[in-house]
Amino acid sequence: MIKIAPSILSADFSRLGEHIKQLEACGADMIHIDVMDGMFVPNISFGIPIIKSIRKLTKLTFDVHLMIEEPSRYVEDFVGAGADIITVHYETDRHIDRTINYIKSFGIKAGVALNPATSVDSIKYLISNLDMVLIMSVNPGFGGQKYIDYCSDKISEVRALADIHNKDIMIQVDGGIDETNIRSVVNSGANVIVAGSAVFKNDEIDKNIKALRAGI
Numbered sequence: 699m700i701k702i703a704p705s706i707l708s709a710d711f712s713r714l715g716e717h718i719k720q721l722e723a724c725g726a727d728m729i730h731i732d733v734m735d736g737m738f739v740p741n742i743s744f745g746i747p748i749i750k751s752i753r754k755l756t757k758l759t760f761d762v763h764l765m766i767e768e769p770s771r772y773v774e775d776f777v778g779a780g781a782d783i784i785t786v787h788y789e790t791d792r793h794i795d796r797t798i799n800y801i802k803s804f805g806i807k808a809g810v811a812l813n814p815a816t817s818v819d820s821i822k823y824l825i826s827n828l829d830m831v832l833i834m835s836v837n838p839g840f841g842g843q844k845y846i847d848y849c850s851d852k853i854s855e856v857r858a859l860a861d862i863h864n865k866d867i868m869i870q871v872d873g874g875i876d877e878t879n880i881r882s883v884v885n886s887g888a889n890v891i892v893a894g895s896a897v898f899k900n901d902e903i904d905k906n907i908k909a910l911r912a913g914i
């Protein structure tokens with residue numbers, strides 16, 4: 699079963715509550731929440747108070763993608779805000795093994811994200827302890843970028859590693875996915891698809907999610 703995780707980075711923030719309700723009604727499997735600090739990535743998005751306030755609106759899984767330096771500093775705050783999954787970037791943390799265990803100690807799920815140029819080898823010893831691997835298929839920081847083709851090889855590499863060490867793991871891919879390339883991303887081995895602009899374009903969330911599912 700392939701999961702669709704709409705990224706609210708592409709939402710109209712003046713109508714965020716309305717969008718969350720729409721995503722739930724349209725059968726989104728989780729809500730992908732992109733947190734950016736203006737240091738690890740060249741953009742600043744939103745943080746803990748926003749997550750806390752939308753938490754009241756839905757029971758959908760909150761999939762929090764932290765694009766921030768030294769994420770362990772804020773794990774407890776994001777758990778308190780209602781995160782169900784916290785994903786940290788391999789590139790942001792010198793003690794990623796410790797941070798994964800720390801996230802899991804709160805009883806929630808933990809993921810590691812890899813930038814496009816980061817090798818899959820970096821998670822070889824972590825994968826058996828992870829709930830999710832996030833393969834970035836654009837350089838993080840902005841929605842609406844083009845899918846980087848070599849990332850499909852990385853998805854296959856993670857799939858092969860998962861088949862050996864953790865076959866039920868979620869393999870999430872994030873960036874530049876729409877109805878035209880979703881099938882090849884899934885065929886490479888992904889089972890959780892993040893989509894921002896493809897979900898929110900033209901303010902037609904329902905139609906866009908259906909088109910993504912039909913594209914698989």
Ligand code: DX5
Nearest residue numbers: 838839841842873874894895
């Ligand atoms: C990029 C974010 C993505 C982004 C995806 O740094 O992590 O989640 O919102 O947007 P699209 O689907 O438009 O590439």
Ligand code: ZN
Nearest residue numbers: 705732763872
């Ligand atoms: Zn993301």
